Amino acid sequence: MHFASDNAATVAPPILDAIRQANDGYALAYGEDEATDRVERAFSELFEREVAVYLVATGTAANALALAHVAPPWGAVLCHRDAHIETSECGAPEFFGGGLKLVGLAGEGGKIAPKTLEDALRQREWGGPHHVAPAVLSLTQATEAGTVYQVSELSRLADIARARGMAVHMDGARFANALARLRASPAEATWKAGVDVLSFGATKGGALAAEALVFFERTRAAGMDERRKRAGHLLSKHRFVAAQFHAFLSGGLWLDLARHANAMAERLAAKLSAVGLRPVWPVEANLVFVVLPQAVHRNLEAAGACYYVMRRNDVALAPGDVLARLVTSHATTPADVDRFAAIAGQP
Amino acid sequence: MHFASDNAATVAPPILDAIRQANDGYALAYGEDEATDRVERAFSELFEREVAVYLVATGTAANALALAHVAPPWGAVLCHRDAHIETSECGAPEFFGGGLKLVGLAGEGGKIAPKTLEDALRQREWGGPHHVAPAVLSLTQATEAGTVYQVSELSRLADIARARGMAVHMDGARFANALARLRASPAEATWKAGVDVLSFGATKGGALAAEALVFFERTRAAGMDERRKRAGHLLSKHRFVAAQFHAFLSGGLWLDLARHANAMAERLAAKLSAVGLRPVWPVEANLVFVVLPQAVHRNLEAAGACYYVMRRNDVALAPGDVLARLVTSHATTPADVDRFAAIAGQP
Amino acid sequence: MHFASDNAATVAPPILDAIRQANDGYALAYGEDEATDRVERAFSELFEREVAVYLVATGTAANALALAHVAPPWGAVLCHRDAHIETSECGAPEFFGGGLKLVGLAGEGGKIAPKTLEDALRQREWGGPHHVAPAVLSLTQATEAGTVYQVSELSRLADIARARGMAVHMDGARFANALARLRASPAEATWKAGVDVLSFGATKGGALAAEALVFFERTRAAGMDERRKRAGHLLSKHRFVAAQFHAFLSGGLWLDLARHANAMAERLAAKLSAVGLRPVWPVEANLVFVVLPQAVHRNLEAAGACYYVMRRNDVALAPGDVLARLVTSHATTPADVDRFAAIAGQP
Amino acid sequence: MHFASDNAATVAPPILDAIRQANDGYALAYGEDEATDRVERAFSELFEREVAVYLVATGTAANALALAHVAPPWGAVLCHRDAHIETSECGAPEFFGGGLKLVGLAGEGGKIAPKTLEDALRQREWGGPHHVAPAVLSLTQATEAGTVYQVSELSRLADIARARGMAVHMDGARFANALARLRASPAEATWKAGVDVLSFGATKGGALAAEALVFFERTRAAGMDERRKRAGHLLSKHRFVAAQFHAFLSGGLWLDLARHANAMAERLAAKLSAVGLRPVWPVEANLVFVVLPQAVHRNLEAAGACYYVMRRNDVALAPGDVLARLVTSHATTPADVDRFAAIAGQP
Secondary structure, eight states, X not given: OBOSOXXXXXXXXXXXXXXXXXXXXXXXXXXXXXXXXXXXXXHHHHHTSOOEEEEESOHHHHHHHHHHHHSOTTEEEEEETTOHHHHSSTTHHXXXXXXXXXXXXXXXXXXXXXXXXXXXXHHSOOOTTTSOEEEEEEEESSOTTSOOOXXXXXXXXXXXXXHTTOEEEEEETTXXXXXXXXXXXXXXXXXXXXXXXEEEEOTTTTOSSOEEEEESSGGGGTTHHHHHHHXXXXXXXXXXXXXXXXXXXXXXXXXXXXXXXXXXXXXXXXXXXXXXXXXXXXXXXXXXXXXXXXXXXXXXXXXXXXXXXXXOTTOOOOTTOEEEEEEOOTTOOHHHHHXXXXXXXXX | OBOSOGXXXXXXXXXXXXXXXXXXXXXOSTTOXXXXXXXXXXXXXXXXXXXXXXXXXXXXXXXXXXXXXXXXXXXXXXXXXXXXXXHSSTTHHHHHTTSOEEXXXXXXXXXXXXXXXXXXXXXXXXXTTTSOEEEEEEEESSOTTSOOOOHHHHHHHHHXXXXXXXXXEEEETXXXXXXXXXXXXXXXXXXXXXXXXXXXXXXXXXXXXOXXXXXXXXXXXXXXXXXXXXXXXXXXXXXXXXXXXXXXXGGGHHHXXXXXXXXXXXXXXXXXXXXXXXXXXXXXSSEEEEEEOHHHHHHHHHTTOBOEEEOOTTOOOOTTOEEEEEXXXXXXXXXXXXXXXXXXXXX | OBOSOGGGSOOOHHHHHHHHHHOXXXXXXXXXXXXXXXXXXXXXXXXXXXXXXXXXXXXXXXXXXXXXXXXXXXXXXXXXXXXXXXXXXXXXXXXXXXXXXXXXXXXXXXXXXXXXHHHHHHHSOOOTTTSOEEEEEEEESSOTTSOOOXXXXXXXHHHHHHHTTOXXXXXXXXXXXXXXXXXXXXXXXXXXXXXXXXXXXXXXXTOSSOEEEEESXXXXXXXXXXXXXXXXXXXXXXXXXXXHHHHHHGGGHHHHHHHHHHHHHHHXXXXXXXXXXXXXXXXXXXXXXXXXXHHHXXXXXXXXXXXXXXXXXTOOOOTTOEEEXXXXXXXXXXXXXXXXXXXXXXX | OBOSOGGGSOOOHHHHHHHHHHOSSOOOSTTOSHHHHHHHHHHHHHHTSOOEEXXXXXXXXXXXXXXXXXXXXXXXXXXXXXXXXXXXXXXHHXXXXXXXXXXXXXXGGGOOOHHHHHHHHHHSOOXXXXXXXXXXXXXXXXXXTSOOOOHHHHHHHHHHHHHTTOEEEEEETTHHHHHHHSSSOTTTTTGGGTOOEXXXXXXXTTOSSOEEEEESSGGGGTTHHHHHHHTTOSOSSTHHXXXXXXXXXXXXXXXXHHHHHHHHHHHHHHHHHHTTOOOSSOXXXXXXXXXEOHHXXXXXXXXXXXXXXXXXXXXXXXXXXXXXXXXXXXXXXXXXXXXXXXXXXXX
8 A cells, every 4th residue: 555656666677687688798888879779769659759868867857857848047937836846856956956946836736727827927027127028938748746747838838938039848757657648749748839849758667767857949949968967867878778768668558557557546536535534636547635634644654554634724624633645556466556545434 | 296116216425425425536446446345344243243245236146156165066046936046037046157047936925934945845856966955044125025034033034944954145125124114133033043154135226337246254154256257146336336335324324214215115015005906915024015996006107107017826816906005115205105105096 | 889988788687677666556655655664775785784775776876975965064075186076967965065175086997095095184174264275085986997996095095085084985886896896895895894875876887877875874874764765766656766776786786787897998908908008097897998009999990889988187198199089788798899999909 | 665466556547537527417327327238349449359258356266267267167167276266266156157177287487388278288197077167278377477478479378278178268357558558559469369268457457447358259257247246246337337438448558558567567677687687587567576585575564565475386486485466556656666676676
């Protein structure tokens, strides 16, 4: 009953196999190998245009490199106030970006509403020399609350941002989970909707350590080779990160793994709802947020269930209650889900 | 009728005289001159302890150098959401601080309430490795709203911060105006109340370009010589910035100039109140915030009055109304005040 | 005949096995797992004192994090002018260190002579506010030239640095190769000789992507958790980097692998010498530098030999000659060595 | 007999007068005043094209802002190894530039020879992702050695740099002294010779604290308003820095002051040569470098002469001898020069 994080799960076997198979003979280091070429082509096919791809080992690296590359140091990155880049990367975007500024916006269920973005752009003082300039809109897909932006929602937000000359970044640490939910192609869910740069995560989805920074306009990526290297994020035995992504993308494995994780979250949500514990927000990806009464929380902990208790500004709690974040993954089993729900439903 | 900014005012004559007098013969550059020594001793006398002083030409420099020196790059600076460092320095603290993070807190009349600080420290997620760590409490004295923290308020806030291991910074761009209001010595209003480092402004108070960064614990300033130099803020003909501060501090000139500015603000507030335009916040320094009906605003502009129109989250405006910020200075005359109020009171 | 880089070699099978074995069930992310605890204890045993260890995926990350942590932004890092941090990390130390400065020193065979260090410290202008301050001595062990500092040499250099208040960093991307050569324990070759912080590489030695940043004085590491995280170098599925190091250190595998690589380099050097191609510098680790006449270079390339051609200030070349860097690894075979030497010896 | 620095001299009276005259009534802060407009137009006239000008208070600020603006963080700035930016700004360019790298080149008399630049560009490893990229050539005019680049020399160096896509920066802290020497217009000595951005100093030339950052291609300056502000280098009472430059440029005062300083240096050089103390390098601006025997040095010190003793790699000294740097200024008198030379010539 381990629902702490999709990062706590194993590596999906086909990905581990790919690593093993890549361990054959010599390959030039630092991405000058064939496997890297091949995986870069795979990304261009997947997104139906020539993209520039930079593989790194962590999502924080992908996000921070992306933001630093499209924002000047005096730029502001507008994002949800619960976004990972704002709350959980210990200031990585600020560091990589030479002191840029994150501006957190409120929004129900982890999503920024168009009006919120418009108001922020209209009501605050922006622009030089005294004020930072709005430079990037960063959207998390799937969100930190386990919801998913519809393509039309993305388009509308991106339109507002682009009208102000801002770039649009998507933090897709759980892009697979979002796409498994949407009826849209990878292209439709990204650049066709106005996204300029995507952090495409594989680690939470089943890889060992593999994230891709994807620029949909190749010219925009000029200098990223240097930026990645000097951040220490160019892996020397690069074939092994390429191999992970190759396996992840091959035959739609990434979507299969994500569909399983999403299905487990839905199952968990349904079973919890059945015992009166309705999720706080719509369960559209692989996260379930639910308020647990104190007694239920204790029972679950006593039974060895593992999950994090969170605080969110917009979730009021009765004394003793906790807000539990339950994360499913490719490795979650129906048995675990059912057992968890059964304990949660005990009187 | 120029109420745009105390930065728009002249240099007070005694300070300009001091510059002229300092222009006599040779003096070693970069602060190795006698005038600099003398002014540093004057600061120690003023604050009744051995302080470390670094003179610079702008308030933004003083603030950013101070914050960068007492916060690690992964530190958070908690301040009022309308603080100059948060809204009007184009990201200077973030730049100087290697990507540190500012966290803006709400607060009536530009002041942070102790409970607000306590809640922020208790309710957010803080600390490594994932979250930034609360490193500095920055208080603006006098505030951006023209109010002044009482010494007891400073102490209470500083106690909360220090209990969390945070440093306390005071942005004293209008420290003179605050001190002219308080019944307290410079020492009582700073280090005795828990302030670790002070940006002590003279420019708004009547200097040409002179700000002092004051560390009350000298050891804490180790390395600041280098930090100032590499930020380009060590003036070569340093005697002239020293001369400005010497004149500013001599014979209590700084307080005389501030008392005049404060008195002009009080006079303006009284006269505006008399015609039904009550200031939004208590007028305790040299700023008056007042909501002007559209017609009044137009009359004033037509008459050549100069002031900025501001937006503040906590001031709701009827359609057409504006929130005017009126700033007085050492150069403001009663005649200007009276004329402004008279026009504002016209039907 | 692949002698381009030890980074081009495979992962040693026991290390890949360890990754596979670690892929079992759930483990808390970000280093809060048992495998991480265990490998940290292993480091303390290896170095015979309580050390602080931070695992990352690249050597550049380890070096840059280390230097940024022990030098202030106005610090100078003195290193060999051919050191990896100076020539091949695209400014990573400067970026991580907030704009610190590297000062490259000359030195035969990749080694800094004590007199060179003393002269640099005595003859240049150092110290604030105008000049950067000597903050770190960084020594590469084994060196970029394939030589190895004797423990007595390390001690003498470290003594000079420490007498100036400088920290001592060791770039041990090939620490295993150096230690396999020295008759010294890990402790004797590091902290007992005056080293404060070590970048201990496993990747070149046979891991997939695993480097350890080791602080010999734990208190000195305060804040490194945050620094690593905000640099994007805290791996989420951390158990897999821990597993690599566990396998690397277990049963002396690291030294076995390094001894093989070193032996292959010695064999190559001997065979090349036998055909009149004497290495430029003593072959003490797994690198052989040799000047190849144009015809030999062409023969080798035609036969499919893979290696880099380098430029070094202190190696003069006749027209057409090239300076070849030949790198052996755990995967190099005697057959490959012998074939290379045979071709090189052809008339 | 004060030859320590032109920064130790007074403010030239017409410049101080201009400050006094500017102290009249209100003027909008932060450069939105008429005096600033006027001085910006004066720069465009002076340079015979529409330039973008940013006034700051220190030369280090002008240099570091310029370099950070035209180089990416992974860029290298090639400069003379004795250049002020390399030796005496405590890492300011590295800080402002997000960790860029300075590469110091050798060169007789403070000047970089074209061949030296060509060799550096050809022989080192440059370019991503592993190596920093050559981004800026920075030339000091007049040089740190008191020599002056001829326009043809500037053009040749700039051509080499531009052919590699590098920008060309001129550190003109003593631009006036150089121009007073050259038979060339300001335009010919800068952008017509290939200079992209100029740090145009007035402080050493007789101002109180005034330096101008001049971009000859206005579009290249986009974002500099923000960069200057967030570095704390936008002065609030900006009219006073504008006034200094206005006076400096009016009626050719800047060249008159520089001609005097240069003439004093020539007189000093001639008189010292007459007593057997020939300057080390040609005296083309306001600096004289001369080797003083120990006895002479003692006599001069005993007589109260003030100057700095320097070390330069390419000046070998007999035991006891010192290399004296003698700086003249607008305030130097013939009597001081003659007295100094007389004492130096005593047996």
